[in-house]
Amino acid sequence: MELITIILSGILIGSSVYMMLSKSIIRIIIGTALLSHGVHLMLLTMGRLKQGNVPVLDPEVSSYTDPLPQALILTAIVIAFALTSYILVLALRMYRELGTDNVEEMKGVPHDD
Amino acid sequence: MTTNILPLLPIMIPFFAGIIMLFMGKRPVWHRVVSGISGLLMMLSAVWLVISIYRNGTIVTFLGDWMAPFGISIVIDMAAALLLLTTTIIAFLIVVYSFQSIGIEREKYFYYPMVLFMIAGVNGAFSTGDIFNMFVFFEVFLLASYVLITMGGTRVQLQEGFKYLLVNLISSNFFVLGLAYLYSVTGSLNMADIYLKLEDYDGNMVIMTVLAVVFLFVFATKAGLFPLFFWLPGSYYAPPMPIIALFGALLTKVGVYAIARTYSLFFIENQAFTHQVLLLMALLTIIMGSIGALAYTDMKKIIIYNILIAVGIIIVGFSLMDETGTIGAIYYLIHDMIIKAALFMLVGFIIYRTGESDTGRLGGLIRSHPVTGWMFLVAGFALAGVPPLSGFYGKLFIVQSAFGNDLYIAGLIVLLSSLAVLISVVRIFMNVFWRESPAAGGLRAIKSDKLLFSSIGLVIISVAFGLAADLLYPLFEMAALSFHDPATYAGYLTEVE
Numbered sequence: 116m117e118l119i120t121i122i123l124s125g126i127l128i129g130s131s132v133y134m135m136l137s138k139s140i141i142r143i144i145i146g147t148a149l150l151s152h153g154v155h156l157m158l159l160t161m162g163r164l165k166q167g168n169v170p171v172l173d174p175e176v177s178s179y180t181d182p183l184p185q186a187l188i189l190t191a192i193v194i195a196f197a198l199t200s201y202i203l204v205l206a207l208r209m210y211r212e213l214g215t216d217n218v219e220e221m222k223g224v225p226h227d228d
Numbered sequence: 229m230t231t232n233i234l235p236l237l238p239i240m241i242p243f244f245a246g247i248i249m250l251f252m253g254k255r256p257v258w259h260r261v262v263s264g265i266s267g268l269l270m271m272l273s274a275v276w277l278v279i280s281i282y283r284n285g286t287i288v289t290f291l292g293d294w295m296a297p298f299g300i301s302i303v304i305d306m307a308a309a310l311l312l313l314t315t316t317i318i319a320f321l322i323v324v325y326s327f328q329s330i331g332i333e334r335e336k337y338f339y340y341p342m343v344l345f346m347i348a349g350v351n352g353a354f355s356t357g358d359i360f361n362m363f364v365f366f367e368v369f370l371l372a373s374y375v376l377i378t379m380g381g382t383r384v385q386l387q388e389g390f391k392y393l394l395v396n397l398i399s400s401n402f403f404v405l406g407l408a409y410l411y412s413v414t415g416s417l418n419m420a421d422i423y424l425k426l427e428d429y430d431g432n433m434v435i436m437t438v439l440a441v442v443f444l445f446v447f448a449t450k451a452g453l454f455p456l457f458f459w460l461p462g463s464y465y466a467p468p469m470p471i472i473a474l475f476g477a478l479l480t481k482v483g484v485y486a487i488a489r490t491y492s493l494f495f496i497e498n499q500a501f502t503h504q505v506l507l508l509m510a511l512l513t514i515i516m517g518s519i520g521a522l523a524y525t526d527m528k529k530i531i532i533y534n535i536l537i538a539v540g541i542i543i544v545g546f547s548l549m550d551e552t553g554t555i556g557a558i559y560y561l562i563h564d565m566i567i568k569a570a571l572f573m574l575v576g577f578i579i580y581r582t583g584e585s586d587t588g589r590l591g592g593l594i595r596s597h598p599v600t601g602w603m604f605l606v607a608g609f610a611l612a613g614v615p616p617l618s619g620f621y622g623k624l625f626i627v628q629s630a631f632g633n634d635l636y637i638a639g640l641i642v643l644l645s646s647l648a649v650l651i652s653v654v655r656i657f658m659n660v661f662w663r664e665s666p667a668a669g670g671l672r673a674i675k676s677d678k679l680l681f682s683s684i685g686l687v688i689i690s691v692a693f694g695l696a697a698d699l700l701y702p703l704f705e706m707a708a709l710s711f712h713d714p715a716t717y718a719g720y721l722t723e724v725e
Contacts, residue, residue: 135398140390147397154401154408161412184411187360191404194367198400201371202393205378209386221387 120160127153140206140216144199151195155188232289235304237273238312238351241266242319242344249341256335260327263340267320270347274313281309282703286710288357288720296357296721297421303357305717307558307707311354311485314562317689318477318569319347325573325682326470328675329580334380334468342379343474346372353482359410360417362486363403366450370396373479376471377463388466395459399449406442410494413439420718423493427715433497440495440502444509447490451483451539454512461520464532469576472528476535477569481561484539488546488557492711493718499549506547511641513540518648525587527575527660530652531568534611537645538564544642545626546711548633554708556625559697563618566690567611571653573683574604578660580679581671587656592665600680601661603687608653610690612646618694 127149134146162184170182210216233240245266249259281287286305290296304312323343330339349369356362374396378389407417413435414422426436445456452460460480464472487506495502517536524530542564545557577600578593579585594601606617613619623642630639693700710717 135394143394147394147401150398150401151404154404157405158408158411161408183417184408187407187411190360190364194364194371194400197371198367198374198393198397201374202390202397205374205386205390205393208378208381209390212381212383212386221390 116164116166117160120156120164124153124156124160127156138217138219140209140218143218144202144206147202148195148199151191151199155191155195158184158188158191232287234273235277235287235289235302235355238270238277238316239348239355241270241273242351243348246341246344246348249344250338254336254338256332259335259338259340260323263323263344264320266344267316267323270316270351271313271320274309274316277304277309278306278313278703281306282706286717286720297416297418300361301357301418301720302355303420303717303720304355305707305710306703307485307488307710308354310558310562310703310707311481311565312351314565315347315350315354315478318565318686319343319474321682321686322470322474322477322569322573324678325473325576328678329576330468330470331380337379339376339379342372342375345369346376346474346478350478350482354485357419358417359419359422359490360407363400363407366403366482366486367400369479369482370400373475376474377467379471380468382466385466388463391459392463395449399446402442403446406439406446409435409439409442418721419489419493420721423496423714423718424721426494426496436495437498437501440491440498441505443490443494444487444502444506447483447487448509449483451480451487451543452513452536453539453543454509454516457513457516457536460536461529461532464535465528469572469579472532473569473572473576476532476572477565480535480539481565484542484546484561487543488554488711491546492549492714496714503547503549506543507635507638510540510543510547511638513537513543514641514645518645521652522648525659527578527585527587527656530656531571531575534571534649534652535568537649538568541623541626541642541645544630544638545622548626548629548635549712550629550633551708551712552625552632553629554711555704556622556627556629558622558704558707558711559625560619560622563610563622563690563693566686566693567607567619570607570683570686570690571604571611573679573686574600574607575656577676577679577683580674581676583672587659590660590665591663592661594661596671597661599684601657603684604661605654605657606691607687608650608657610687610694611653612650614650616694618690618697620694621697 131146131149134142162181165180168178168180170180245262249262252258289302291300346369349365352365353362374393377392378385414425416422449456464475514537517533520533521530542557542561545553584590610617610619613623627639627642
């Protein structure tokens with residue numbers, strides 16, 4: 116089970132690198148979103164995946180799943196969500212101001228006129 | 229034991245002040261009042277922290293009364309307290325500086341709340357004792373900094389802000405990845421607890437070396453160390469001066485602090501490799517920064533490249549990890565935060581007064597601004613480390629420690645970098661203040677009393693810090709203790725049991 120999720124997160128991170136190496140802003144943003152998914156999956160795997168166990172303290176349950184990685188992922192997902200929404204707004208504004216979504220054309224110091 | 233609220237004040241005051249300002253709506257004058265008052269309160273709480281830590285040792289608070297290592301603990305040792313004090317002083321003075329320089333439009337669009345949220349994040353990153361909590365505070369101040377760097381929406385800001393955001397986003401993701409590995413290896417997130425666990429463990433520690441590289445990648449990107457500084461000169465050039473001063477003084481230093489913390493607490497096993505890599509990167513950073521500082525004629529760019537030199541010098545001190553090296557590094561860290569903010573503010577004043585940032589098109593300012601001119605020279609000398617001023621002591625200790633460890637080339641590079649700094653800053657001074665004005669463009673009439681109050685105030689603080697360095701030595705000795713002898717940092721866990 117762990118092996119599958121690790122391979123999956125590897126695929127996610129690999130495809131995110133592919134997306135981030137392209138020139139279009141939107142593709143780059145999708146790449147960052149994929150990167151955060153891959154990383155979160157990795158974080159989940161690091162707490163050991165046990166099927167059928169609960170992460171809740173209950174006197175009748177003897178075998179637990181580690182709840183901490185899940186709590187950490189929740190935090191990290193919220194942060195990644197906020198960042199993705201901000202970067203999307205920024206991309207829209209950039210497209211309007213700079214008139215391009217190609218990062219190749221964003222070099223040097225542009226001057227306001 | 230209940231949660232002690234006083235060590236949380238440097239985080240809570242700016243945070244709540246920011247929220248209050250958000251509810252006030254677009255009322256710039258009220259925002260100024262609230263941010264000024266909260267800046268003063270932060271400063272008082274930080275002074276209180278320094279004094280009480282000097283008397284009673286490290287302050288520890290367990291949030292929600294969950295005992296360490298299970299809950300999040302706020303651990304403020306002397307190093308963190310000194311950094312908090314410096315941060316709050318700089319934050320207050322930059323807020324005052326912004327009153328007359330940032331412009332009413334940006335003030336309306338929640339400039340002050342964002343500054344205070346950033347300060348809350350920076351203070352939190354300094355004071356937390358939990359590595360995941362440090363990540364969260366990193367994100368808090370980074371998110372505020374993304375807003376600040378793009379605020380106003382000029383073309384250069386949008387373009388460079390996007391790159392800044394992207395670089396930091398990627399390195400933050402690697403931070404989470406490193407945390408995942410660290411948690412799977414140690415099973416803990418409390419930094420002191422991780423240190424104790426790693427110290428007791430005698431098995432194979434190769435994975436920790438891999439982790440050291442992952443964490444170095446993350447923090448070196450934030451701090452702007454050698455191969456990963458590429459984003460810094462461009463991004464820091466874009467926003468208006470108060471924001472550059474804030475970023476240049478504080479943000480890279482948080483990365484440096486995180487490197488020092490993790491490399492003293494976690495990566496203790498294979499120092500021959502990890503700390504050598506750190507030293508090499510730091511030296512290359514100094515060289516690259518010197519080249520940049522000498523190559524440009526634009527004042528902003530020169531000071532921005534001086535950030536790189538300073539980061540390199542501090543990291544040299546921390547990579548040696550002995551007593552003299554760490555004392556020097558902390559001296560230089562505090563000194564550099566103060567003097568960078570002061571220099572950026574002085575440069576900002578010149579830019580606002582003349583509308584020009586290239587030294588080639590300026591001149592003769594000493595006639596109209598004698599005090600500012602000489603203050604700039606004093607600040608430049610302090611930056612280069614001329615003896616009675618504050619930069620000297622940090623460099624003295626770092627060079628002493630480098631020679632003590634037979635690292636003659638490292639010591640020599642640190643010494644020679646002072647020369648590069650001196651040339652770059654004095655060249656600004658000579659071009660801008662001394663020679664005849666090439667094109668008499670005339671000075672802009674601006675209100676500048678608060679600009680000069682902040683910038684000259686910081687220069688005076690820096691001079692006082694240099695003159696009182698002897699007096700403050702016990703504080704720095706105490707601060708360095710938790711880096712070169714991390715068992716003292718972890719002491720609060722062993723005492724509890």
